[in-house]
Amino acid sequence: MIAGKNLALGMLLSVFAMVPSVTLAEEIALFVKTPVKPEYRDRYVEAARTNLVETRKEEGARRFDLYQDATSPDVFHQFEVWTNVDAHAAHLKKPYAVAVAEARKVGQSGESEVIRLVPYRSDSSGKASESPSSQNLIVVFEPKEQLKEEFLSEFDKVVTAARKSEGNLAFELYRSTDPEGKFVLYERWESPAHYAKHLATPYVADFYKHFDAVIDKRERYSGKDLLAK
Numbered sequence: 001m002i003a004g005k006n007l008a009l010g011m012l013l014s015v016f017a018m019v020p021s022v023t024l025a026e027e028i029a030l031f032v033k034t035p036v037k038p039e040y041r042d043r044y045v046e047a048a049r050t051n052l053v054e055t056r057k058e059e060g061a062r063r064f065d066l067y068q069d070a071t072s073p074d075v076f077h078q079f080e081v082w083t084n085v086d087a088h089a090a091h092l093k094k095p096y097a098v099a100v101a102e103a104r105k106v107g108q109s110g111e112s113e114v115i116r117l118v119p120y121r122s123d124s125s126g127k128a129s130e131s132p133s134s135q136n137l138i139v140v141f142e143p144k145e146q147l148k149e150e151f152l153s154e155f156d157k158v159v160t161a162a163r164k165s166e167g168n169l170a171f172e173l174y175r176s177t178d179p180e181g182k183f184v185l186y187e188r189w190e191s192p193a194h195y196a197k198h199l200a201t202p203y204v205a206d207f208y209k210h211f212d213a214v215i216d217k218r219e220r221y222s223g224k225d226l227l228a229k
Contacts, residue, residue: 026084026118027062027083027118027119028081028082028084028085028116028117028118029079029080029118029119029184030078030079030088030114030115030116030117031078031114031117031140031174031184032077032078032080032112032114033075033077033113033221034075034076034104034112035072035074035075035108035109035110036074036075036076036107036109037074040106040107041074043103043106044100044103044104044107045226047100047102048066048103048226049226050096050099050100051099052066053227054094055080055091055094055096055097058087058091058094059083059087060082060083060084060086060090060091061081061091062081062082062083063080063081063186064078064079064080064081065079065136065225066078066079066225066226067136067221067223067224067225067226068224068226069221069223070223070224074109077221079138079186081119081122115140115176115178115179115182116176116178117174117176117177117184118174118175119173119174119175120173120174120175120183121156121159121172121173122172122174131225132224133190133191133192134169134188134189134190134191134225134228135189135190135192135194135195135222136187136222136223136224136225137185137186137187137188137195137220137221137222138184138185138187138220138221138222139184139187139218139219139221140182140183140184140217140221141155141183141185141217141218142182142183142215142218143214143215143216144213144215147213147214150210150213151183151210151214152183154206154207154210155183157203157206157207158203158204158207159171159173161203162203165194165197165198165201166194166197167191167193167194167195167197167198168188168190168194168198170186170187171185171186172186172187173185
């Protein structure tokens with residue numbers, strides 16, 4: 001088993017090392033979507049909560065959130081940001097990380113979707129929201145390749161304006177390295193009302209004028225932090 005874990009860790013490190021735009025000293029991020037069998041959900045949640053509490057204490061963890069999907073309670077969305085590859089590698093060896101990996105291995109109902117990322121417009125604070133009233137979202141964009149620069153130009157305006165909006169706690173954009181061609185938005189609002197107000201702003205309306213022209217696909221996930229009371 002130890003050999004298997006070391007092999008998996010080595011493969012992960014090699015993936016980041018092979019991507020030209022990522023060095024072992026740069027900040028990295030991961031988005032992991034995991035479906036769990038209903039009968040194993042409680043076991044997985046118990047292990048995941050312990051992992052959340054302990055991981056957030058790690059010096060190299062800039063952000064570590066795990067959301068239970070708002071519409072599919074057997075699906076979990078994990079978003080993590082690390083100071084560098086070494087910090088993430090050290091985390092994977094922690095007993096609580098091993099425990100949740102084992103619970104996931106036994107309880108998964110299908111393959112996890114993993115997107116490896118680097119910051120584009122992040123400025124991540126590392127602060128987690130455990131408020132049951134917060135609106136937490138992860139949005140995966142796939143812009144049309146030939147219009148990627150136009151997408152980024154228009155979305156930069158949204159990032160700048162959203163961060164100044166009342167009730168915004170985080171609005172961070174990441175670029176995927178594996179697979180390539182995706183951008184992942186991590187956003188958090190004090191409440192659904194603040195999020196609704198954001199959606200009604202002129203800067204969002206201006207962006208959506210370009211949306212159909214520049215975006216091939218969008219997947220939007222919302223959920224509750226597992227530590228929220």
